[in-house]
Amino acid sequence: MATIPYKIYLSEDEMPEYWYNIKADMKELPAPMTHPGTLKPCTVEDLQPVFCDDLIAQELNNTDKYIEIPEQIRNFYKMYRPSPLTRAYCLEKMLDTPAEIYYKFEGTNTSGSHKLNSAAAQVYYAKKQGLTSLTTETGAGQWGTALSMACAYYNIDLTVYMVKISSEQKPYRKAVIETYGGKVIPSPSNTTEIGRKILAENPGTGGSLGCAISEAIETAVKTANCRYVLGSVLDHVLLHQSIIGEETKAACEKYGINPDVIIGCVGGGSNFGGLISPFMGDKINGKNNIRFIGVEPASCPSLTRGKYAFDFGDTGQITPLMKMYTLGSGFMPSPNHAGGLRYHGMSSIVSKLYHDGYLEARSVEQTKVFDAANLFARSEGILPAPESAHALKVAIDEAIKCKETGEKKTILFGLSGTGYFDMAAYMSYNDGTMTDYIPTDDDLEKGFATLPKVEI
């Protein structure tokens, strides 16, 4: 076996030509997306006013294990993929651990994260359908940026509802979206009915992903030749993100790397779901015994403290119901800097796998996450996104455990993006003003009280 380089780059020829659909391998499927009126599984017709046709077909596809990536999307991917699988030699040395640490780095493109993998696909299908505009929400801003890049490339108009606190913390992220031609509206806004309602009830709110989603859907439905696109949570987004895991698996196989544990941050679940899915498929089929750990912020702990229940995907309660780990669509997380992890719910697929014991979850506090980010930046050079640093924090914890026990484990984590537009957060860490926040049980109860009272 060849020496493992610092960075493993697959060639473009080795880039996967199919996405992997983990639902085809799951022993039990997640409960289907459900219509909140009829309480029956959503049909294609239910979803067509909101979503692109091809994406609906992918969303509802539970049987095809592999779905071909159209050549045009593969060509888009080639502008920034395959992404490197990096051996963290310098971090290992700094930690003085016997563990081998690897990270799949999705931050080598201008959007700064893995989000471009799904944006490139979704906008392609929108263009193919002849749509002229799209709406979406963005939290940290990575999804909005990724989508604006894809929309510029395919020449489609875009309106982005950006969580207000993020748009204030990251004016330059907003500027990037605008450079690519996207229109940014801080959410909640007075451009939609639901936005005006939320503002009236809670005038000082910094917003949330759930509330930005409501506004984006409302606008899409009311605009001709327009649809809504979502950057995480949904099955088709995890499908597109499976390219992360497929590339990682191919690189591991090429170099004889056998991960003992795979770690990712979880907000809506697309990065983590995409990274783990091909490995998880093998685990389900008895071919490996990898531990999978999803890491979420202590301030928004949907897996570790949420309920497994049918819930709306948005604060305005206009989406279909999904069975997922959730804090309730009315849960309004305290401002924290990992804007991409401020979501009340969790991908149905990730939720089901967690519920069935296939993966673990941990919650971590913000200041500890930034300790890890700082250590990583100084050893490996890369300044991580606060979201990604959640995974990093637990990877370092695991590596330190190995040092204590002497075990030579192989730890692999997803470095989903860079923190170049998160400097306000780093500044508050640097000057010691960053604080932690953990919701009380009372805070959680208020969120749970907004769960729909349904029996399905």
Place this chain on the structure above:
Amino acid sequence: MATIPYKIYLSEDEMPEYWYNIKADMKELPAPMTHPGTLKPCTVEDLQPVFCDDLIAQELNNTDKYIEIPEQIRNFYKMYRPSPLTRAYCLEKMLDTPAEIYYKFEGTNTSGSHKLNSAAAQVYYAKKQGLTSLTTETGAGQWGTALSMACAYYNIDLTVYMVKISSEQKPYRKAVIETYGGKVIPSPSNTTEIGRKILAENPGTGGSLGCAISEAIETAVKTANCRYVLGSVLDHVLLHQSIIGEETKAACEKYGINPDVIIGCVGGGSNFGGLISPFMGDKINGKNNIRFIGVEPASCPSLTRGKYAFDFGDTGQITPLMKMYTLGSGFMPSPNHAGGLRYHGMSSIVSKLYHDGYLEARSVEQTKVFDAANLFARSEGILPAPESAHALKVAIDEAIKCKETGEKKTILFGLSGTGYFDMAAYMSYNDGTMTDYIPTDDDLEKGFATLPKVEI
């Protein structure tokens, strides 16, 4: 010959193990760095109070064509190199040009530019010499960031004098440097004699690279176990940057790519000099007939409107004299967004090659540069640094000429970095408030009046 992929990545094994010293191939050497008191060439002893010993040896080395890259530096390089040589398929398509366009992309590391190539080397030699701290200047902030990354890695203290206008335009760039432990002082400052003098004479100044250099040198000389390091202009910096050109040449040879023209932006000359030097060595030896074009801002036109003369490297006139194209060390460029190109002088090597007719120079206006940057971002995805977009602008001009003439030329340019910390500039472009500035002949005369009256 294999199909050319979107991105050509050399393997780590193919990464150069030697820097290339173009001076060993030049028919005539640049005039030596000269002591402003004795008007004789600087000796090792003259330079030792300011510079690291190994770097002085490299600076004065005119004979060794190849200088080995120490293994530790090569390992540092492996964290982010080899960098990709990218075929701009999408840009070609958008321009509808018969030309083939390639760019060597140095922005894949957190410093966001090629500067890390020399920072990794310089801090290694400082550590080897047992120094405990370094000082430097930074304009756009890329050099300061790169140096702070290398200093964090090698555990050496760092003080960065940052051109005041840049530190105001780019608070987050400052924050990145601080995240890596560097201390940032906006220049001119009251921490040095020369800074206080400049402030007294010109209280509202936005600063310049020349003035930040003065302050950094003064502090280095007055501090025990400390030296000054420079991110461009000097021969040893161009030496380190030759890795850009060597990798580019290796990738070209591997895929049978024969550039007709190579284009780079020029501020102090390190990126352009590094990119072209191995190709230029071949041109000097009659092995190719490539056109080389250095692109500078119309607001700071040292090659296209400067004088070829001995001049100080800094505003305070405390450095050795270098023979170079210069606007005079007292030239204070109007604020423009390409902070890395706001330097009154130019690398002696690049100046000499230009003077001897081996390369061309062009100056371009800021708004035109951002038109090109915007076009590039929308087609190739990457948001370029304003500095790098100068090269891009001329590459696009050349490609459009090919469209008009039907010539299928091969155009290669250096994309030296990303613009993620230049969003204030992009915002002023997006909202139409960006302006151009071209110094009048009177403005230039004021700068030339500060040239030293020496005959050497």
